[in-house]
Amino acid sequence: MTAGAEAADVSPSSPPDDAQQILARVDSLEKVFPGAERPALANVSLQIRAGVVTGLVGPDGAGKTTLLRILAGLLLPTSGTARVLDRDPGQAIETLRGALGYMPQKFGLYEDLTVQENLDLYAELKGLRGKARVDTFTRLLTFTDLTRFTTRLAGKLSGGMKQKLGLACTLLGTPKVLLLDEPGVGVDPVSRRELWQMVRELISEGNAVVWSTAYLDEAEACDQVVLLNEGRVLFTGPPSDLHARVQGRVFLLKGGTESPRTTLRKARRDPSSLDGVVQGNSVRLIARAGATLHPEQYGVSPEARLGRVAPRFEDGFVDLLGGVSSAESALAQAMAIRPSDGKIAIETRALTKKFGDFVAADSIDLRVERGEVFGLLGPNGAGKSTTFKMLCGLLAPTSGEAEVAGVDLRRGRSEARQRLGYMAQKFSLYGHLTIAQNLDFFAGAYALSGRKKAEAIARLVTVFEFAPYLHTKAGELPLGLKQRLALAAAVLHGPEILFLDEPTSGVDPLTRREFWTHINGIVERGVTVLVTTHFMDEAEYCDRIALISQGKMVAVGTPDDLKARASTPETPEPTMEEAFIALVQGQGPA
C-alpha cells in the first residue's frame, strides 16, 4: 500500500489562482499520537481558498479528522505549521472564534435541547446578539428549512435535519472558514443534495469550505480535492486532474456476458488491466497506462462492446495506489461448488416490524434466488438494517412471513442461523483476542468441533494469509486485515447465505476491491449474498437491488433496470444516486 507515496509526487496540481485568496493553509504538517505506529499525518501541505469547496477525501483512518482538528485549534501539530486567517489556530482559538466554523463529526448538538435552544446557545457563545442575531436566525432557519421545527428537540430530528442544524449552528457568527467533518454521513441522498446546495451558496459569498468525506463520489463535487491515505497526501488539485490521469483508460464492457462476475474475473487475468469492478450488468475496467485490453480473452460473445467511459474519482484513486493485484479469490477456490438449482434462497411476504407506533419495516416482499447478490439500498434509518436483522433471525417480525434457506423463520430461527453467515457493520470481532482466538471462538459458536473445526480454520488461515498475524490482537490489525478476519469469521462454517451489513463503508478502494473479489468468487460457487449499503457505487456490484425508504420498499430491479426507470430526457443516463432520488420522489410525498 506504500505504492501511493511515490505517486503523490507526480500528481498534477492546479496553478494557484490569484483571485482566490488563501484563507487557511498547512505546511509540512506532521502529527504523531503517542503509542501510534505511524504518524496520523505526515508531511501534509495544502491551501484552503476562498470561494472554493476543498474536499478532504480519504478512507477511515486517513487523517481527515486530525487535520480538521488541527485547523480548528483543537489539536497541536507535532511539527509543521497551520495558519487560519494568518493566525495559529492552536494559540488564537479565542480570536478565531467568530471567523472559524468547525462542525465535528458527531454534530455537536444537544439532543435534549430544541432546535431554537441549540441555536441560542451557540449564538451566545459566538457573541451574536441584538438585531444581528434575529436576522441571522431568520436567514439560517429559512436557509436550512428548519423554521417549522424550532421547538422540536434536536434528538428527534432526522439525520439530514441534524446535519442541517449542525451546519446552521456552525454558521452563526458568519465564519469565513468552514470546516465540516463528514457532513454527508448518515444523510439521505435528498438531504445530502440540499447540504451541497447550501455549501455552494456559502462559497459564492467568498467563504472557504472544507468538506471531509470517505465517499469518493462526494469528492467529484468539490472544486479542489486533497486526497489523504494513511496520513499522506496522495493528490492535490481539482478532481478533473485526477480524472485526467486515467482519461482514455477507463472502459465499460457491455453485453455479451452470462455473468459480469465471471467476465470480471477473466478480465482481471489480463495483465493489461489495472482494475475492474462490476457495474450493473457490465464490467468497468481500467487499462494500465499504454496497454491495450484484450476483451476477446474474457469469454464474452461477439456482441459485447468495449467502450471508453468518463473516469470517476475512484478510478484515479486506484491508479494512484498502483492498482489491485488480487484477481482470484483464494477463498472461493477453497470452497465447494453448490449447484445452482434456481431455488429461492430468501423469500418474504408482507414482512413488517413495528417499534411501538413506528413502522421500521412495512410489508417487505422479497425474493432472492440462490447464487444472487441482492442489495438493500437506502439511507440510514430507512429500515434496511431492521429488515436485515429479521432475515438473520436476530429480530422477530411483528407480522408477515419469511423463509430463509428453506426454513420458516417463525419456526426454525436457530436452524436457519446455522446455514447463514453474518458480517456486522462495525467489525464484530473481539479486539482483545488474537486472530487465532477469534477464529477458534467463532468456529465454536457455529458448533464446529474436532477435525472439522481444525480443517475449517486451517483453510481460512491459508486463504486469507493470516499465518504471520495469528497471534496479533484483532484490535491492532490494519483495517484491511480486520475486514478479512470479519469475513473469515462469517464463512467459517460454509454458509449457504451470507449477510453483509455495510461491509465496506469507509474502507479504501483497494481493501474494498479485495473484499468484493472474495464475495464475487463465493457467489460464483453458489452462495447467496444479501448486502445492505448506503453506498451508491457498492449497489452496482449487486445483481438486483431493493430501494428502501422510510420503511417501505420503493423499487426492486437490476441496477441497470432501476437507472433506466429513472431516465428522463434531461438526464438520459442517471447515476445510481440520481435514480434513487428520482424513484423515491416518484413515490409522492412520503
Added chain:
Amino acid sequence: MTRGLRRLVALVKKESLQILRDPSTLLISFLFPAILMLVFGAGINLDSSIVRLGVQNQDGSPSSLRLVDTFRRTPGFRMVEGSSTEGLADGLRAGKIQGFVVIAPDFGRQTLLGSFSRPLVQVITDGAEPNGANFVAAYVQGAYGVFAQQEQARRGYGPRTPPRSFSLETRAWFNPSTKSRNSLLPGSVTIIMTVVGALLTALVVAREWERGTMEALLAAGVSRFELVVSKLIPYFILGQLAFTLCVAMTHLLFEVPLRGSLSTLYLVGSAFLCSALGMGLLLSTVLKNQYNAAQAALNVAFLPALMLSGFVFEIRSMPLFIQTVSAIIPARYFVTAMQTVFQAGDVWSVITRSLFGLTLASVGFIGLTFLNTKRRLE
C-alpha cells in the same frame, strides 16, 4: 454584562435545561433523598429498646442484692441471672444477652468501708457491635447511678461528701432521649449530598465528551473557567434544593430538634456540596466516560462517605490507619458538623474545624478539575 458573563449565563441555562429535561437527574436529586431519609428515619433504629442483661452476683451481701434488684427494676433491662461467668460469656457469644455485669465477691464489704482500690463491678459488652456496646454500658451506668443515690439516701451521707464511685452518673448530653435517629438523620444527609453532588456531576462532563458536544464547545472557544463554573452553578442549586428537602424531612417529619441556626446549616452544607461537586467533576473530566465516572464516583465518593464518615461506624473504634484515611474524606467533616448543628447548636470550635476541612477539599477538587480541563482534545 460582559461577553464572558453572557457566555457563562448561556452555558448555565443550557445545563439547567438539560437537568429539567432529564428525569433521571430529578429522580436522583429528589426521589432518592426522600427514600433514603425514610429508610434511615423510619426503618433503621440503632436503639435497643430492651437490653437483655446477664448478672452474676459473686458477693451476696445486702448491698449487692440491692444492686441486682435495681437492675431488675430498671425498665430498659430484661435481667438474666447467671451462675457462672463462663455461662454468661457463652450467652453473649450466642447473642442471647447483649452484655453482663459481674459483682465482685467483696462488693458489700468494700463499699461499706469506702475503699475503692479495685473495681467492684465489671460490665462486659459485645465490642463487635460498638453502638450496641455503648448503649449497654450507658444503661448499666445509669442504673448504677440510681443505685448509688439510693445507697447515699439510706446511709444519710450528705450531698457534699459522696464517695467517688457513687458520683457516677451518665447524662446523654445533646441527645437526652438517646434516640439514634437524632444522630443518624443529620448524618444521612451526608450520603445524600454525596450522591447528588458527586454522582450527578460525574456524569455531566463525560456526557459532553461522549456525545461529541465537548468538541463543539471547545471549537466555539469556551474557556476553562466557563466550562467548570457553568457545570458547578446549576448542580449547586440542585444540591441546595435536595439539601433543603433533607433538612425539612429531618426536622419536620422526623422531628429531630435543630439546635443550631439554619444559616450555619446552609453554610456547612454549601461547603460540603462544593467538595462533592468538585469530586464528581474531577472524575468526569479525567475519565471522559459516563460509565467509568459513575463507577468511580460510587467507589471514591459514595462508599467512603457511608463507611468512613463516622455516620454509621464510629471512627474512634477503627484501626489507626483507617482513622488517618478518614481524615481526608470530606464527608467526615460534614457528618461532624451536621450532627453538631442539629444536636448541640452552633458550636463554632467544631464547625470552624469542619468548615476548614471542607473548604480545603472543595478548593482541591475544583482546582484539580480546572487544571485537568483541557482547551484542546489532547
